[in-house]
Amino acid sequence: MRKNPLASALAAAAVGVVGVANISNAVTLNPDGVGQVLVYPYYSSNAGNDTLISVVNTTANSKAVKVRFLEALNSREVLDFNLYLSEYDVWAAAVTRGPAAAGAPAGGNFAERSVLVVATPEDTENSPLIDDSEDTCTVPPTSTNSLYTTNPTFADGRVFVPFREQAAFADPGPDNIDRLNEGYVEMIEMATIPDGGLVDAFVTHVLGEPGGCLVLEEAWRTGQSGGVTGFLGLFANAGQDPNAGLLPPSGGLFGGGAVINVADGAYYNYNADALDAFSGVADHTAPGSIEPNLADVNDGPGTGTATSRVFINGQTVVSVWGAGGATGNTTTNGRIDAVSHVFALDHLYNEYTTERALGAASEWVLTFPTKAFYVDGQRYAPAPKAPFTRSFGAGGACEPVAITVYDREEDFLQIVSFSPPNPEGLVFCWEAQVLSFNQPAGASAVMGSNFKANINTRVTINGIDQQVFEKGWVDIDLGINHASRVSNDLDVFFGLPVTGFWAIRVENAFAGPAAGDAGNYGGLNKHRGQRLCEGQETVNPTCLD
Known part of the structure; x- marks a missing residue:
């Protein structure tokens, strides 16, 4: 037994900080793999590898989820966005390398950095990476372009989203493009979207299509005029509460990943770790925000x-x-x-x-x-x-x-x-x-x-x-x-x-x-x-x- 560190720690602890455990809402690592937070231990686009990522909503309610790709060295964000899952929805994407094409960011062409590819039903027959994926809303859009977002494309027309430039890390670590190409992923449920509400109408699929992805994108843009949906600034304008009408996270998410190498005939698949009872408050934040994060438990x-x-x-x-x-x-x-x-x-x-x-x-x-x-x-x-x-x-x-x-x-x-x-x-x-x-x-x-x-x-x-x-x-x-x-x-x-x-x-x-x-x-x-x-x-x- 390791008594010395404990003895020192207890000697420094004040009796006044002793708390009472709230057992009903105690965060736990769910051995059954379902929860409010998912941690995917690894992604790689190195050495011919691609990484598939999927998440499933097992519940009858829509979900607002923060998706965050983190590089391996210091967990700095290389890509993050909001994902809005309809009831019983599935979202899937692949981390791969982009094309060697003009217009890539400084520091290397797209073939040298990871990109995210989200297949839609219309282009799955052209995708070597993903068998199929729902047309699920993300803000900003990751599988299409919009009035406000223009993503680069492969030669076959598939949209991809490049991971951000390594210079944006601004930490003491190496300013190296390799930092983009391996890391891990976290998904955090921000809120449960109740049935019949305004946001639920935007998210829920009707005949295979969500009701209003552009509405959600405009809702996160500031401004009083210039929008086309009538909901510009609904979440982002001063005085607006992006949690209005939403419920605390309720869990029910599970996911998995797979590092695949087509040339080697290799497929390494894993289940995401699931944290249950993570949060009892809605925390619906803007795309790109570093919150909620794991410290918001x-x-x-x-x-x-x-x-x-x-x-x-x-x-x-x-x-x-x-x-x-x-x-x-x-x-x-x-x-x-x-x-x-x-x-x-x-x-x-x-x-x-x-x-x-x-x-x-x-x-x-x-x-x-x-x-x-x-x-x-x-x-x-x-x-x-x-x-x-x-x-x-x-x-x-x-x-x-x-x-x-x-x-x-x-x-x-x-x-x-x-x-x-x-x-x-x-x-x-x-x-x-x-x-x-x-x-x-x-x-x-x-x-x-x-x-x-x-x-x-x-x-x-x-x-x-x-x-x-x-x-x-x-x-x-x-x-x-x-x-x-x-x-x-x-x-x-x-x-x-x-x-x-x-x-x-x-x-x-x-x-x-x-x-x-x-x-x-x-x-x-x-x-x-x-x-x-x-x-x-x-x-x-x-x-x-």
């Missing part, structure tokens, strides 16, 4: 707190957060901690194989979906804040970890450095981090990541294998020096908030074009882990010390 109107519900070893740990507002400070917790600690793992486990006989390549994606709120001092000062220990700089925000590799015969290898060696030892520096196994320098072999870390599980001397761990499993200890801030009810969690998966590619040397077969296989397994919380038994008996 709440127990309901006027509470100022957020409650987390975490399952540990068969017990339910309910903790209250928010003594320091949304993100808190270096000593006082914030509401963001409620989200962080439903994701927090003390130890993370998964398997790997790099068997030469199989032509196998293994990569882990480790995404830290709340890290920016703790390490990005430009947006969320002060930084760093626990459980993270470094602020984001030119080399990222590098966190120390300990890695133990086991083969399938119970032997183990303690990894003491990454390859190439890092002067700080074992560190994860980015917010969507690819970890490769036994790969040379350069982009990773499966996801094509340009920001990978690599570990060698083969010990060689003079080119001769001395100890070979080609396959087995790995234990990453995330709890070393990583203790959370103290909750209002004096709980402390260990580890880091993380999600992700293991992706494996296998090449069958006995198959392939010469044999008339596809010779490549792909698979994906979600990470597993253990959680650790320590507290005061008299205050919260389910977080035992």
